[in-house]
Amino acid sequence: MTELTAAIASQFASTTLGHIGKPFPYKMDLVLNGPEDARLPSAFHPIFHGSFDWHSCVHGWWQIMRLARLFPDMAEAADIYARADAMLVPEKVAVERAFLDRPLSAGFERPYGWAWLLALHAELERHDGPWAAALEPLALAFAARFHDFLPKLTYPLRVGTHFNISFALVLAGEWAEKRDPALTALIAQKARGWFAQDRDCQAWEPGGDEFLSSALTEALLMSRVLHGSEFADWFDGFLPAAAQGRPASLFTPAIVSDRSDGKIAHLDGLNLSRAWCWRAIAAALGPEHPVAQPAEQTARQHLEASLPHVTGDYMGEHWLATFALLALE
Numbered sequence: 255m256t257e258l259t260a261a262i263a264s265q266f267a268s269t270t271l272g273h274i275g276k277p278f279p280y281k282m283d284l285v286l287n288g289p290e291d292a293r294l295p296s297a298f299h300p301i302f303h304g305s306f307d308w309h310s311c312v313h314g315w316w317q318i319m320r321l322a323r324l325f326p327d328m329a330e331a332a333d334i335y336a337r338a339d340a341m342l343v344p345e346k347v348a349v350e351r352a353f354l355d356r357p358l359s360a361g362f363e364r365p366y367g368w369a370w371l372l373a374l375h376a377e378l379e380r381h382d383g384p385w386a387a388a389l390e391p392l393a394l395a396f397a398a399r400f401h402d403f404l405p406k407l408t409y410p411l412r413v414g415t416h417f418n419i420s421f422a423l424v425l426a427g428e429w430a431e432k433r434d435p436a437l438t439a440l441i442a443q444k445a446r447g448w449f450a451q452d453r454d455c456q457a458w459e460p461g462g463d464e465f466l467s468s469a470l471t472e473a474l475l476m477s478r479v480l481h482g483s484e485f486a487d488w489f490d491g492f493l494p495a496a497a498q499g500r501p502a503s504l505f506t507p508a509i510v511s512d513r514s515d516g517k518i519a520h521l522d523g524l525n526l527s528r529a530w531c532w533r534a535i536a537a538a539l540g541p542e543h544p545v546a547q548p549a550e551q552t553a554r555q556h557l558e559a560s561l562p563h564v565t566g567d568y569m570g571e572h573w574l575a576t577f578a579l580l581a582l583e
Contacts, residue, residue, distance in 0.1 A: 256557050258582035260328060263321045266575040267330040269565050271337070273572050274304045274314045281307045283367075285358040298353050300346040309367035309416070310573040315342075316374040317576045323380060335383070342378070342385040351392050354399075364403065365411075365422035368396040372429035397434055400426055404440055410448040412472070414464025414524065420445075420471035421527075427478055442479040449476055453491045457501040460508050465523030465577070469493070469504060470531035477538035486539055497544035504528070505552045507559035516569040523574055525560035529553040529581035557581055 280295045280303065296303040305311035315338075322334040353359065363371075375393035378386035411419040423441050430437035449472055457469040473492060477485050489496075499505045507528075508521040529552075536549035557578075564574045 256554050256561075256582070258324070258579070260325050262582065263325045264328045264330060266564070266579060267318050267321045267328065267334065269571060269575055270305075270314045270318050271330060271333055273306070273568075274311055274318070275337070275341075276304045279306060280304075283308060283362055285356075287357055298349070300349050301341050302350065306568070306572040309363055309370055310576075312367060312374055313370040313573070313576045316370060316377050317579050319374070319377050319381065319385075320579065323377070338383065338385050342388050344388045347388050347392050351395055354395055360399075364399070364417075365419060365426075366416035368399055369422035369425035371396050373425045376429045393429070397426075397430070397437060400437060401440065404444050407444070410444075410472075412468045414459060414461050414466045414468050415520070418466045418468065418471055420449075420468075420475040421466050424471065424475050424478060427475075445475050445479045450488065454494060455492050455501070457493075457503050459503055460521060460524050463517035463520045465520040465527060467504065467524065467528050467531060470528055470535065474531045474534055477535060486543060489535070489539065489545070493545075497548060499548060505548070505555075507556045510560070510563070513563060513567045513570055519567065519570040519574075522560040522563050522570055523577050525556040526574065526577035526581045529556040530577065532556070533581070553581070 277294070277296060282295055282298075284291065284298065286292065294303075299308060299311075302308045302311040302315075305314045318330075318334045319338065321328070322331045325331070354362065371389075372393055375386060375389050378389055407419065411417045423445060427438060427441045430441065452472070455469050455472075457467075459468055469492075473489060476488055476492075480488055493501075493504070495501070496504075507525050510518060510521045512518045513522070532549040532553040536543075536546040536553075539546055539549075560574075561578055561581075563570060564578050565571050
């Protein structure tokens with residue numbers, strides 16, 4: 255199964271509803287400034303204190319709100335909206351926002367969590383409810399952080415984990431497109447400056463705990479800032495043998511040896527995020543491009559490798575459905 259169905263949507267929503275409010279286990283991103291900071295996660299994050307960590311809780315909310323919009327008749331929709339009414343409210347957002355003003359918080363969730371919060375805000379704006387307005391102060395705070403951070407980021411972060419800058423700028427760019435033209439221009443400027451001259455990518459990946467493809471997220475970002483033949487020309491230089499399935503590392507699903515190991519389980523996320531990237535890249539290149547068909551086939555193979563493992567162990571279960579949704583949509 256490589257398309258999103260009502261049954262899959264219901265499964266994902268039910269799974270995520272089971273962990274977005276689950277308080278433990280939880281991995282804090284917190285610098286203790288004194289003994290008064292030894293408090294429960296919910297004291298700092300009254301909304302995003304579930305799903306094992308802050309960013310997974312944020313994109314868990316993005317996922318269930320998106321599913322409720324796409325499948326309004328599914329049984330879980332009422333629960334999703336009831337939880338949104340209880341959690342996505344101004345007083346709780348104010349506490350989340352205040353956390354950013356703490357000493358030594360400049361690097362909090364940079365850039366992955368920043369980008370997912372913007373994606374959540376963009377999704378909420380597509381709903382007929384008060385939730386986007388409530389979350390807006392937090393979204394604007396993270397947009398401001400992108401404005402401050404990107405000019406001083408001299409070199410791109412070409413990794414396959416949370417620090418990957420291309421993935422973050424894909425999500426941030428989608429938010430900025432209709433809301434922040436200056437951020438849109440800054441993203442395009444930085445992407446071109448970092449990546450426009452990249453040629454013959456060797457794609458030495460994956461690393462043993464990566465859930466993003468450095469090569470493919472870069473290509474996906476460039477598909478958003480280059481258009482038509484300009485992107486196709488760049489892609490043909492970046493991955494000149496892609497039509498022949500090379501480098502093979504980008505066309506071969508990752509092996510996941512232990513799904514109870516939280517880091518190794520990242521590789522299921524790599525398969526799902528690669529499927530998303532390949533599908534989006536194929537769409538940007540167009541059906542006549544020689545890479546379009548192998549890209550679609552590769553996306554299916556990656557989905558088939560990891561879609562059956564979205565649930566089963568909490569180390570993957572608390573986040574994988576989000577990346578499966580990206581790939582299936």
